[in-house]
Amino acid sequence: MKTLVKTKYLLDCTGGDPIPGGWFFFEDGVILTAGRPGEPAPPAAGADAVLDLSDSFVMPGLIDTHVHMGLSHIDMIEPMPVNEQMAQPPQIKICKAAMYLRQHLQAGVTTVRGMGEEHFIDVYLARAVAEGYIEGPRLIPAGNVITATHGQGQVGLSVADGVEGVRRACRENLARGADLLKIFVSGGVVSGKGGLYAATYTPAEIRVAVEEAAALDKYAAAHVHGGPGLDMCIDAGVRSLEHASMATDAQIEKILRAGCWVTGTFSPAFHPSGVHFLSPEKAERLAAVKDKFMETFSKLVALGANLSFGTDGVHGALAFEAETIASCGADNMQAILYLTRDAAKACRREDEIGVISPGKYADFIALAENPLEKLANLTAVRSVYIGGAVKFRAEQNEGCKSV
DSSP, rough: OEEEEEEEEOOOOSSSSSSETTTEEEEEEEEEEEESSSSSTTTTTTSSEEEEEEEEEEOEEEEEEOOOOTTTTTOSSSOHHHHHTSSSSHHHHHHHHHHHHHHHHHHEEEEEEOOSSSHHHHHHHHHHTTSSOOOOEEOOOOOOOOOOSSSOOOOOOOSHHHHHHHHHHHHHHHHTSSSEEEOOOOHHHHHHHHSSTOOSSSSHHHHHHHHHHHTTTTOEEEEEEEEHHHHHHHHTTSSSEEEEEOOOOHHHHHHHTOOOOEOOOOOHSSSSSSSSEEEEEEHHHHHHHHHHHHHHHHHHHHOOOOOEOOOOSSTTTTHHHHHHHTTTTHHHHHHHHHHHHHHHHHTTTTSSSSSSSSSSOEEEEESSSOTOOGGGGGOEEEEEEETTTEEEEHHHHHHHHOO
């Protein structure tokens, strides 16, 4: 069925200004054409149905490029530290994940990229969403955590040490259906030994992850804050650097030369629902991240680095990411592009999502207010559509609020 979508304003996120009265057609979940009133055909010409969003600001769905679906920094069911949540049984994680997927939908998110789970739950969730068993955004899974015995994210469930150990873990993830490989290379705030500058994998272990991903035309991402591990990841060809909060000026120059993507994750450190239950040592690590994070990303924004952003366990907070990006020097348009067009490129899905243009999936959201005027308006989500099908309407979910 060919459907015409009418809007008050259409922001297609291809880089141009919003179009007053903009419209587009989609059929079988794919956008056919888009334009202004009267070009190239008058609205409603040839349409089998009309979706009238002429009271709304319409734009592509948001893309959260760093999510862990089985945990939350504020666990709504059983308040506990993240590292304890990691060790929970898969049955509990799946139940929680279904709730968190709903939070992402109501926040206008139409695609999430999983960045490491246990028990392959993101692979199963991606299949369940795609086949319609549960409602949620499109899900790009990385599969199980790949980390060293003393590494970040290690809870004794999946550990990969040495080149051949890492190779086996990579191949198992790929065999199970992972769309990318995620390794943990530095320490972190909530787990792992040695702090944010530690390097918990060797160059050879990192390279094997890059090689195994490339063999199946996929890519590697790495949790890495700074220190020698960041240099190792850049040199080994890791495509997506997760966090990179402690990057030096010299490392930023290397990132730019290599064309790496950097995923910022402000929410755990800065959002009121960010990391909790920290020991004094870990609270000190968090303070170090906050002191340096803004400086690092202000430089990355100013220098035109390849950037995308994720909420990393603060589900539904992508609008907060946008506001924090703006405080690093991005204008409102660029902040929105980081969450749509550029996020699609970061995920290597730019042929499918991220903009409203012919050939892309009909993934879009209707907002009550213009987010270019105020980024907080990204929270004013009226409805969410994935593949042209409505997945969320605010008036039907008065008791459901995003963070």
